[in-house]
Amino acid sequence: MTLKRTLAALGAVLPLALAGGASAAEGKIKELKEPSWTWEGIFGRYDQQQLQRGYQVYREVCSSCHSMKLVAFRHLAEDGGPFYLEECPVELGLPSTTDCSDPAANPIVKALAADYQIEAGVDDSGDPLIRPGLPADYLPSPYANRQQAMLANGGAYPPDMSLLVKSRVKGRNYIYSLITGYEEPPAILDVPPGQYYNPYYPGDTASMVREEYLDEEGHILHEYELPPGGAFKMAPPLQDGIVTYEDGSPETVDQYARDVVSFLQWSSEPKLEQRKEMGGFVMLYLFAFAGIVYASYRQIWRNVEH
Amino acid sequence: MSHESTYVPGTGFERWVDKRLPLVRLGYDSFIDFPTPKNLNYWYTFGGILSIILVWQIVTGIVLAMHYTAHTDYAFQSVEMIMRDVNYGWLLRYAHSNGASMFFIAVYLHIARGLYYGSYKEPREILWGLGVVIFLLMMGTAFMGYVLPWGQMSYWGATVITSLASAVPLIGDPIKTLLWGGFAVDNPTLNRFYALHYLMPFLIAGVVILHIWALHVPGNNNPSGVEVKTKKDTVPFHPYYTVKDGFAIVCFFILFAAFLFYMPNTLGHPDNYIEADPMVTPAHIVPEWYFLPFYAMLRAITFDIGIPFTDIVLINSKLGGVLVMLGSILILFVLPWLDRSKVRSMRYRPVAKLWLILFFLDVCLLGWLGAQLAEQPYILISQLATAYYFAYFLIVLPVLAITETPKALPRSISESVTADKAGMRKRKTPVGMTAGGSHPAPAE
Numbered sequence: 001m002t003l004k005r006t007l008a009a010l011g012a013v014l015p016l017a018l019a020g021g022a023s024a025a026e027g028k029i030k031e032l033k034e035p036s037w038t039w040e041g042i043f044g045r046y047d048q049q050q051l052q053r054g055y056q057v058y059r060e061v062c063s064s065c066h067s068m069k070l071v072a073f074r075h076l077a078e079d080g081g082p083f084y085l086e087e088c089p090v091e092l093g094l095p096s097t098t099d100c101s102d103p104a105a106n107p108i109v110k111a112l113a114a115d116y117q118i119e120a121g122v123d124d125s126g127d128p129l130i131r132p133g134l135p136a137d138y139l140p141s142p143y144a145n146r147q148q149a150m151l152a153n154g155g156a157y158p159p160d161m162s163l164l165v166k167s168r169v170k171g172r173n174y175i176y177s178l179i180t181g182y183e184e185p186p187a188i189l190d191v192p193p194g195q196y197y198n199p200y201y202p203g204d205t206a207s208m209v210r211e212e213y214l215d216e217e218g219h220i221l222h223e224y225e226l227p228p229g230g231a232f233k234m235a236p237p238l239q240d241g242i243v244t245y246e247d248g249s250p251e252t253v254d255q256y257a258r259d260v261v262s263f264l265q266w267s268s269e270p271k272l273e274q275r276k277e278m279g280g281f282v283m284l285y286l287f288a289f290a291g292i293v294y295a296s297y298r299q300i301w302r303n304v305e306h
Numbered sequence: 307m308s309h310e311s312t313y314v315p316g317t318g319f320e321r322w323v324d325k326r327l328p329l330v331r332l333g334y335d336s337f338i339d340f341p342t343p344k345n346l347n348y349w350y351t352f353g354g355i356l357s358i359i360l361v362w363q364i365v366t367g368i369v370l371a372m373h374y375t376a377h378t379d380y381a382f383q384s385v386e387m388i389m390r391d392v393n394y395g396w397l398l399r400y401a402h403s404n405g406a407s408m409f410f411i412a413v414y415l416h417i418a419r420g421l422y423y424g425s426y427k428e429p430r431e432i433l434w435g436l437g438v439v440i441f442l443l444m445m446g447t448a449f450m451g452y453v454l455p456w457g458q459m460s461y462w463g464a465t466v467i468t469s470l471a472s473a474v475p476l477i478g479d480p481i482k483t484l485l486w487g488g489f490a491v492d493n494p495t496l497n498r499f500y501a502l503h504y505l506m507p508f509l510i511a512g513v514v515i516l517h518i519w520a521l522h523v524p525g526n527n528n529p530s531g532v533e534v535k536t537k538k539d540t541v542p543f544h545p546y547y548t549v550k551d552g553f554a555i556v557c558f559f560i561l562f563a564a565f566l567f568y569m570p571n572t573l574g575h576p577d578n579y580i581e582a583d584p585m586v587t588p589a590h591i592v593p594e595w596y597f598l599p600f601y602a603m604l605r606a607i608t609f610d611i612g613i614p615f616t617d618i619v620l621i622n623s624k625l626g627g628v629l630v631m632l633g634s635i636l637i638l639f640v641l642p643w644l645d646r647s648k649v650r651s652m653r654y655r656p657v658a659k660l661w662l663i664l665f666f667l668d669v670c671l672l673g674w675l676g677a678q679l680a681e682q683p684y685i686l687i688s689q690l691a692t693a694y695y696f697a698y699f700l701i702v703l704p705v706l707a708i709t710e711t712p713k714a715l716p717r718s719i720s721e722s723v724t725a726d727k728a729g730m731r732k733r734k735t736p737v738g739m740t741a742g743g744s745h746p747a748p749a750e
């Protein structure tokens with residue numbers, strides 16, 4: 001069997017095997033929605049406008065509960081980020097020596113950071129220093145510690161959002177489906193107070209089935225089906241109109257969700273654009289190089305029977 | 307080295323060096339004028355690919371180590387700092403983590419090649435055994451490397467696997483404590499794993515040198531499994547195989563780049579982007595894909611082995627699982643003595659070939675099973691698949707060595723090449739035109 005023939009056979013079989021391998025491991029959830037995202041695919045890039053709106057949704061809604069500890073204001077101004085500027089906007093009238101592509105000098109991000117008061121160690125006399133934020137500061141967290149966060153959220157910890165997309169299976173579609181997918185719980189479920197039913201949440205609905213729908217052994221009566229999903233402790237965070245967009249984009253839950261998920265994708269993978277750009281060059285180079293080496297191979301071996 | 311040296315020092319300086327330390331001669335005889343069978347196919351390129359990836363892992367690893375902090379409070383953040391703030395840090399880290407996967411793709415294909423062409427047989431037993439040593443060291447290195455980013459899977463994978471040590475009777479618990487450096491996976495564990503993860507690739511490099519030495523004494527096996535008879539059967543390594551290996555390496559790097567640049571997290575587990583938390587157990591602890599077949603065999607042993615009709619347990623299920631998992635690799639060491647057939651290549655072993663293909667499918671099946679939940683029917687299928695894994699070595703090969711009638715071997719590599727070419731021409735001829743196409747070809 002030659003390698004070439006084996007590869008061809010594998011190419012035919014592998015997709016089947018992978019499709020079979022993707023059996024769901026968690027508790028059953030509703031099939032995720034799959035909106036299209038601008039950054040998908042080989043040439044996919046972020047939409048900077050969308051990242052800016054997503055940051056706004058994060059800042060005005062999610063950040064009252066969820067931290068984003070790995071992201072600093074300066075990151076927002078890096079190439080590929082929501083507020084990156086190639087050149088200073090003329091209307092700001094900045095001195096010509098200002099380099100706005102430098103994350104530390106980006107006027108938008110400087111203003112965003114300055115909105116916060118940051119505890120920054122101690123001053124020269126040893127007293128706690130509280131000063132306006134700088135681009136170098138990390139995004140402030142809503143709670144001082146985990147305990148405080150759990151106390152304020154009925155015992156559940158709102159996970160840090162820096163890597164949320166990469167830390168969930170099909171993270172982008174999962175988060176989008178979750179925050180747009182809240183439903184009234186089906187009648188057979190008794191959702192405890194302080195919890196919210198969501199068909200996309202990988203929880204467990206079996207423990208919430210009302211007693212009248214169970215047989216003596218505690219199994220669900222066979223004329224009913226166990227609803228997908230589960231209940232968790234985040235109230236639906238979005239409603240139509242709660243964030244006011246300046247660029248005229250629709251102020252709907254669906255649009256907010258798309259925007260905030262794009263922003264969360266960026267915070268998980270801020271170097272995606274550089275990565276794909278470099279990938280393009282490397283691929284072209286490797287294919288060309290492979291062609292040259294193959295030609296040399298044919299040339300060198302032409303007189304050897306093998 | 308086994309062949310006459312053909313190195314002729316060109317300059318006075320080279321002659322001077324050659325008299326004192328014939329290093330250039332060694333390199334010349336090993337990689338320039340080394341006589342190599344002329345019929346090696348692309349399955350034979352994975353050795354070269356593996357050497358390149360070893361260097362690749364060492365180089366990217368050392369640069370990562372310049373930015374990484376081996377402390378439970380900082381490890382996760384330091385890796386994210388590499389991803390976000392170090393210049394090209396994302397490239398470095400994805401290169402190293404996907405490099406580990408590429409390493410295993412290549413090593414599995416390299417081992418499969420050895421099984422198919424009988425490269426483990428006399429006189430290459432030591433060469434084969436050194437390969438198995440490298441494989442074990444690689445698994446240890448990759449396992450410890452995976453702990454370093456200190457994500458949830460790092461922590462829980464380390465906990466599950468190191469806890470296996472406690473299955474060993476009497477000294478199991480002390481071994482576990484030694485591995486942990488305490489009473490749970492914690493900072494001392496991370497530190498010792500980091501030290502060992504840095505060390506082991508250099509041990510691998512050392513064994514690779516022995517591996518290549520052991521290769522150059524008998525020389526390469528080849529797809530026909532027939533030894534080199536005359537110079538007509540060989541070509542010099544350079545330029546013939548440098549260019550062929552080179553082409554394969556570039557192709558392999560295309561595959562590598564596809565993962566690195568377009569799906570860098572596809573082969574990893576999302577949970578490892580959550581920082582390790584000893585208070586939260588992930589719903590489903592799975593190792594990296596390359597360990598899955600062995601993980602499936604570990605979990606397949608769900609029963610105790612004892613003396614029948616009594617309650618005496620000799621080997622409990624946990625120890626049984628560990629023995630089976632270790633045994634599945636250690637058995638490779640004795641393979642040369644289990645398969646006594648004189649014919650090396652499966653090309654000439656029509657029956658054994660089918661069982662071997664079944665074995666390959668079995669390993670893939672085990673890999674799939676390793677990712678499933680430990681529940682029926684997966685447990686039963688895992689047990690059957692594990693049984694076949696061992697049966698292939700312990701029953702199928704020893705029996706076939708006696709019962710199988712191999713096809714006639716070609717007298718030499720050159721003859722096998724000519725026969726192949728003739729076969730190829732015949733296959734290309736339209737069916738209607740071959741007279742008596744279904745009759746066996748006359749012996750050439």
Ligand code: HEM
Nearest residue numbers: 363364367368370371374403406448451452454455504507
């Ligand atoms: C046999 C070759 C090697 C293999 C198979 C290997 C494998 C791995 C793996 C699987 C990881 C975890 C990747 C991740 O998810 O982040 C890792 C991380 C790491 N390795 Fe290696 N490695 C090798 C050689 C080395 C060497 C030679 C060094 C440096 C001396 C090194 C330094 C590191 C460091 C600092 C990390 C943690 C950073 C990170 O997680 O990206 N490795 N290695």
